[in-house]
């Protein structure tokens with residue numbers, strides 16, 4: 001596949017690995033966070049860490065939209081789906097996220113609620129058109145990549161006069177989550193995690209551009225390299241981060257120039273600005289309440305806001321006690337630190353949200369990472 | 382769910398397009414992008430094209446991967 005296969009080429013991977021080995025100073029340790037779940041997935045799937053020197057460490061960040069949605073919001077969605085005459089539409093990954101009492105949207109659906117998995121926000125619009133006597137609610141989640149599609153759906157619903165369509169908005173923002181991590185006590189005061197730099201998101205950056213990260217390089221003196229989602233992109237970004245650290249630079253660099261510009265996709269940004277505004281605060285699973293980290297629907301589009309239409313009240317529900325997702329999302333712990341990883345908690349029966357989506361740290365480690373040690377011994381033989 | 386894939390645009394009809402995702406044809410929306418033409422590659426995510434792929438930049442990045450860097454860490458290259 002064009003623009004995919006070339007960026008997975010084994011021979012090129014060896015060259016970049018050699019460049020990384022040469023650049024990494026053996027006298028120091030490098031700790032980089034890949035913010036985005038897509039990178040976590042690529043790193044695990046292609047065994048990128050196996051190609052890195054021992055002193056280059058990758059820390060998984062909170063950039064998996066399914067993983068950061070707090071249980072209270074899922075419980076809200078479950079209650080919404082149980083409301084008579086409501087059809088709840090959502091992206092597939094949301095269905096299996098565990099809520100309280102072992103419930104999930106999937107189990108709610110099995111119990112009779114009308115919950116439909118959609119591929120695109122426009123599918124939800126179509127369902128609203130086909131079911132004029134039902135209330136169709138789109139459970140919208142995700143970072144800056146899924147927000148413009150939700151904006152398009154709301155604008156189209158308005159243009160079509162679809163009075164039975166609304167959106168339960170849970171869209172969150174990448175830059176505020178990164179600042180939150182950098183200001184967390186684990187990093188700022190306790191020094192429990194070291195973070196020397198970030199791999200910036202691929203597709204989020206196609207929309208917002210590279211400019212929003214300039215703040216981190218200036219304010220926190222941390223280099224950021226935006227990288228594409230293929231394994232070679234990630235490796236090249238790691239090399240660029242090492243080179244910056246060695247040269248004591250803290251800049252925003254862009255490895256993903258084939259799709260990311262400094263200003264991003266202006267058309268998409270305008271659509272988002274038309275429909276959404278900042279929320280004063282929003283709860284993230286793992287990070288807690290983060291100021292100005294999410295979006296809500298503007299009052300001019302209140303008719304399409306499910307939170308207003310169904311008077312959805314905030315619910316605070318704690319995570320399962322055994323689950324370490326919170327610490328994992330902040331980079332403080334690793335999936336293997338969780339006592340029930342791979343035993344009580346598996347992708348088929350997830351206890352925490354990090355085990356649900358293939359971009360979640362626990363799911364990625366379960367599928368690709370946990371045999372790494374045995375694999376590297378076999379290749380040596 | 383953030384996984385998004387490059388796809389080749391085959392047909393365009395207003396804001397709708399048919400793309401080819403490694404042999405599979407799929408209808409997507411072009412509502413978020415401008416100046417897309419058949420033959421262009423776009424990054425597809427949840428049914429929308431997020432951005433066009435710039436072929437010249439892609440070639441430049443690939444060329445960069447192939448370059449053996451001359452930079453040493455502290456003089457002695459690690460084994």
Ligand code: SF4
Nearest residue numbers: 324325338345352362
């Ligand atoms: S293995 Fe399961 S329970 Fe443990 S931290 Fe990961 S998602 Fe949570």
